[in-house]
Amino acid sequence: MNAVLPDGMARVTLSGVSMEVSIALVGDVGVGDYVIVHVGYALARIDPEEAERTLALMREGGVIGSSEMMEALP
């Protein structure tokens, strides 16, 4: 998200394409946050810590909610 605009709107950018979307459905978002946008509305904010944790688990080959790991990547 690049800017918060009046009337519950915000400017967002995806791969260089910029557009105005409504943030009326998500409470606490601000500039720098990543949001999921659907039909012109932000539906959810991406939790950066959970995103990083999921990615770390994927790189180690584990699954969410499990401590098991699979073979290390080549």
Next chain:
Amino acid sequence: MKYIDEYRDGRIAQAFARQIAGEVRAEASYRLMEFCGGHTHAISRFGITDLLPANVRMIHGPGCPVCVLPVGRIDMAIGLARRPEVTLCTYGDLMRVPGSRGASLLKAKAAGADIRMVYSTLDAVRIAEAEPSREVVFFAIGFETTTPPTALAIRLAAAKALKNFSVFCNHVLTPAAIQSILESPDVRALGRVRVDGFIGPSHVSTIIGTQPYEFFAEEFGKPVVVTGFEPLDVLQAILMLVRQVNEGRHEVENQYVRAVTRDGNAIAKGEVAEFFELRKSFEWRGLGVVPYSGLRLKQAYATFDAERRFDLADAGGEDNPACECGAILRGVKTPTECKLFGTLCTPDTPMGSCMVSSEGACAAHWTYGRFRDRARSAA
């Protein structure tokens, strides 16, 4: 693009594929239904089925919003659009959905009806505000992701005291459709598919949370893993489902923790509860009449309800008899089992709804899968 590219890493995908292959039991079968059209598209686009062992089969579900809209509702929308005073605003992918006798919104527009494609419900409100002499109707369709935007449009129109804005409501509910696939007598008669586990939708779940799936997991003994739309998300979810099946568990697990919580989006759920109520039943393409599966506007907002404003009666239309969309939406048939697929029915000239939206099983297979079929038959 952050939060997208890293979830598409091919090396990690290969590692997941090896892990899944190592954990599946040769004698078991894993029939996994991805409910959501977004997943159908992702699975086809990224070739995920090619990474899976033969006994892990992905079955496309009915979660493509355009696909499940029955002919009768399309006919009603076309009828509305043909009224001289009406401007019908619609999401673009509805334009080519076939109605009765080859009709579509696109053809109605070509014949002079005032039909406008919008990206957001807010565009429809803007048109109503700018053109007070037109009766602006928003053709509202979709699951839990598109319903809150429709609710907010009604809120805005009410705040602006717009007298010329209304909504033709066709919003439907994901849990009701899953339950129908699992137990409805209609679906049983139409042909039912065995499902060993569900890939739960991404965006829908950001709104409703994971809690609504707990009932199916418990009542029907089917594991559910809610997952994101990127290929590594889907592969990780498949591994989680394989493990649940192997261990005899049937729980709701959340792979998409970066965006989905157990309770979902309270603001969005509140908006929906303010403006909408359950219909006793609603007809779906492919599933038939499903009890308590659709929404309509509450009496308090009746002035914004196009069905009441224009006194619309339910029109029962028939699908093209050769079209297999119904069976495909239930996961009973695959696109290539339809004799229209790729011959009479292509995305340019769709005969059935599954060929229209990029989320439809037929459109996804046409775009990404048919080359694999060709390679396979040539081999």
